[in-house]
Amino acid sequence: MVESRPAERRGDxxxxxxxxxxxxxxxxxxxGRVGLGLLAxxxxxxxxxxxxxxxxxxxxxxxxPELRGPLATLLTPEAGNLGAMLFHLKSSSFGSxxxxxxxxxxxxxxxxxxxxxxxxxxxxxHAHLEARAGxxxxxRPHPVRLLAAAWFFPGLGHWLQGRRLRAVMVSGIxxxxxxxxxxxxxxxxxxxxxxxxxxSGQFLLGGPALLLELLAGDARVTRELPWVDxxxxxxxxxxxxxxxxxxxxxxxxxxxxxxxxxxVSPDPALExxxxxxxxxxx
Amino acid sequence: MRLGAHLGYFFILSxxxxxxxxxxxxxxxxxxxxxxxxxxxxxxxxxxxVAAAMLVLEHLFVAVG
Numbered sequence: 362m363v364e365s366r367p368a369e370r371r372g373d374x375x376x377x378x379x380x381x382x383x384x385x386x387x388x389x390x391x392x393g394r395v396g397l398g399l400l401a402x403x404x405x406x407x408x409x410x411x412x413x414x415x416x417x418x419x420x421x422x423x424x425x426p427e428l429r430g431p432l433a434t435l436l437t438p439e440a441g442n443l444g445a446m447l448f449h450l451k452s453s454s455f456g457s458x459x460x461x462x463x464x465x466x467x468x469x470x471x472x473x474x475x476x477x478x479x480x481x482x483x484x485x486x487h488a489h490l491e492a493r494a495g496x497x498x499x500x501r502p503h504p505v506r507l508l509a510a511a512w513f514f515p516g517l518g519h520w521l522q523g524r525r526l527r528a529v530m531v532s533g534i535x536x537x538x539x540x541x542x543x544x545x546x547x548x549x550x551x552x553x554x555x556x557x558x559x560x561s562g563q564f565l566l567g568g569p570a571l572l573l574e575l576l577a578g579d580a581r582v583t584r585e586l587p588w589v590d591x592x593x594x595x596x597x598x599x600x601x602x603x604x605x606x607x608x609x610x611x612x613x614x615x616x617x618x619x620x621x622x623x624x625v626s627p628d629p630a631l632e633x634x635x636x637x638x639x640x641x642x643x
Numbered sequence: 644m645r646l647g648a649h650l651g652y653f654f655i656l657s658x659x660x661x662x663x664x665x666x667x668x669x670x671x672x673x674x675x676x677x678x679x680x681x682x683x684x685x686x687x688x689x690x691x692x693v694a695a696a697m698l699v700l701e702h703l704f705v706a707v708g
Contacts, residue, residue: 595652
């Protein structure tokens with residue numbers, strides 16, 4: 362049985378999220394978790410700097426010149442780490458004006474900076490919970506861990522929640538859609554250089570997209586691809602639909618988390634819209 | 644044949660969209676799956692209306708043929 366204690370809030374959750382968005386770890390420092398904040402800052406900014414160093418700061422040079430502009434990079438995974446992305450744009454902009462070959466580790470550089478942005482979204486979600494929950498929250502599968510699992514492998518978050526049928530269906534639908542799209546596009550979707558924005562969408566599919574790109578990325582085009590547009594759409598939609606799956610996992614995880622934790626701040630104004638799923642029982 | 648393939652790809656993708664949105668909206672698997680046919684019909688019907696409107700507008704105002 363969990364001891365009941367008065368509601369205890371460490372700070373404004375929305376402030377914690379905004380601070381984290383601009384500077385990883387700042388939200389945690391705001392709510393008093395200084396050590397965790399410093400760790401998040403070092404890991405996430407380290408990932409971004411690694412990407413910058415490996416790619417000579419030329420990640421956004423992938424974007425077609427006619428699409429470049431002050432808001433053009435907001436639809437990239439890097440936008441999840443907004444401060445680093447703005448600094449990147451300020452210092453390197455869209456790369457060299459000359460047509461130079463990309464550095465050898467450009468793909469890894471792109472992964473690293475994009476991963477920094479995605480992981481910072483999980484850190485922001487964690488900061489939001491930390492601001493709402495007091496110390497002494499019972500140890501359970503943490504909602505952020507489930508959220509990260511749902512991104513890393515579609516369906517894994519549902520599986521860890523015990524929602525096995527849904528996990529299998531989500532996994533089958535999304536990975537099937539992505540594989541079918543990759544087949545229709547003959548693997549050309551697995552390249553950020555070719556399809557900058559579609560790549561950003563399919564990056565939201567997590568592990569399967571990363572793995573397939575590492576194994577079969579940068580495919581050569583040796584024939585006409587009549588269904589390449591459909592393939593690109595399928596790959597991108599698989600990633601975008603995984604966001605719905607992640608929100609479903611998050612909604613149920615958050616309800617379960619707070620249902621067993623009497624030390625949280627039950628302020629309904631901070632709860633946001635109703636969770637997508639009405640399941641409350643653990 | 645080309646139109647048939649386009650429609651086939653549309654039906655596949657729209658089914659994925661509808662199932663994922665049904666899962667997002669319903670907590671229990673049973674009600675979620677039972678709601679899929681109705682949601683699918685509404686989604687496809689709405690898309691057909693939009694497509695028809697676009698074709699009519701194209702025919703009336705921007706036809707280049």
